Amino acid sequence: MHQRTLGKTGFSVSEIGLGTWQVGGKWGEPFNAATADAILNAAADASVNFIDTADVYGDGASEAAVGRLVRARSERIFVATKCGRRLQPHTNAAYQPAALRGFVEDSLRNLGLDTLDLVQLHCPPTDVFYRPEIFELFDKLREEGKVQNLGVSVERVEEGLKALEYPNVAALQVIFNMFRQRPAELLFKEAKRRDVGLIVRVPLASGLLTGKFGPRTQFGPDDHRHFNRDGAAFDKGETFAGVDYATGLAAVDELKAVFPGPGALAAAALRWVLMFDAVSCVIPGASRPEQLTSNLHAADLPALTAEQMAAVRGVYERRIRPLVHQLW
Template sequence: MQQRRLGKTGFDVSEIALGTWQVGGRWGDAFSDANAETILNRAIDAGINFIDTADVYSAGMSEAAVGRVVRARRERVFVATKCGRQISPHVNAGYTVERLRGFVEASLKNTGLDALDLIQLHCPPTEVFYRPEIFGLFDDLKREGKILNLGVSVEKVEEALKAIEYPNVTTVQIIFNMFRHRPAGLFFEQAAKRDIGVIVRVPLASGLLSGKFGRETTFGAADHRHFNRDGAAFDKGETFSGVPYELGLQAVEELKRVFPDHTPLALWALRWVLMFPQVSTVIPGASRPDQLDANLAVEGLRALTDAEMAAVRDIYERLIKPSVHHLW
């Protein structure tokens, strides 16, 4: 497993890591501790040493499973979690120093860890990024030994650029994939300049870039790919990267013609993300062990050629950019 430096955290992390939104079961399914622990242990066995979770994933059960497995292992595994999405309604006024401190302390209890390697604000409203007192809290928590690093998870490039103006922000988690190119511009430039670790989420556009979906594909009623395409529950950019489903299918068909061999499109999508040196790690999810194994196969895949990179860019410019570029 290749490793990259996670910015000014100083951590050397596996370039393919594990996101745990659906680690205990598919989106909308009941959480399975046994399934989660199988996937987590298999990931660590394969050389993954960075695991991303959140206090709201499966109502804290994902966080607890990560903590149990990591505590039982001898390897150094970096744990990143997130806080803030428990605030309801999820608005700027709900973000207070006292409330966020409570969330961090609850995550420590839930994971059973002595300190959190990385705590991330979990896609707060844009206004929160303009409140220095919120970011100042995490300096206090670091002095108290409760966290080692602060990061942010964002929806918009604007939020990422504002966040990294705070000296104590060490990482940014952002959506970046073949259907979401904008972060590769000014944000990547500034992240490199400020030594910010870049954690890429939704690298497969909620599975759309797996190439396995079609017009007849259905999703369960509790699956965000069914109910959140227009942002009914949270930012629609989290679902298929905000790309209209039918348009995404059209773009996928063109991508398949760029990569016509028997290698799954999902692997080319992951390798495309890793072609950018500013990316520290990618956190695809897995609801089954075989999905984890499939993602890890990218380590044996060659780099994309200049012609392939140009073809992906052309598909984005023609089909995808008008729908998403200006929004995030």
């Protein structure tokens, strides 16, 4: 597994990590500890050393599973978790240093760890990015040894650019994929200039870019791909990267012609993300160990050709950009 440096954290992380949202639910299956442990151990066996979780994934069950892995393995495994989404309502006013401190301490207990390698604000409302006292809290937590680094998971490019203005922000997590290309413009350049690591989530557009879905594909009622297409539960950009399903399928058909063959599009979509040197790590999820193995195959692919990169850009410009580019 190739490694890259996660910005000013100095961590040398596997360029393909593991996102554990799927492990924690909202993908149509209830949390299953045995499945979670199997996926996590398969990742460590394959030299994946960066795992992203959150306190809301499975209401702490995902963090607990990640903690079991870290405590049981001899390898150095970097853990990134998130805080803030437990606030109800999830508003700017609810973001208070005391509440966030409590969430960090809860995560430490869930994980069974003494310190957090990276804690990320979990897609806070835009106004939070203009409140220095929220960011200053994490300097205090670092002095206390509870966290090592602060990151921010964002929905919009503008939020990411604002987060970069805080010197203690060491990593930025963004949605970036063949259907969400705007971050590669200004945001990637600024993150690289400030030595801030970039963690890419939703690289397969909630599975659309696997090429396995069709017009008749059904998603269960507990799967966010069923209930959140219009943003009923959270930002709709987290579901299919904000692209309406029919448009996404049409774009995928074109991309399959560029990357023909079983499983070729999914692997190419991950390799496409890794073509951008500002990216530190991409964190596809997995619902079972076989999906993890398939995702990791992308790290061994040769670089995409200039013609392939241009073809991907062409599909985006024609079908996707007019619908989503300005939104996030």
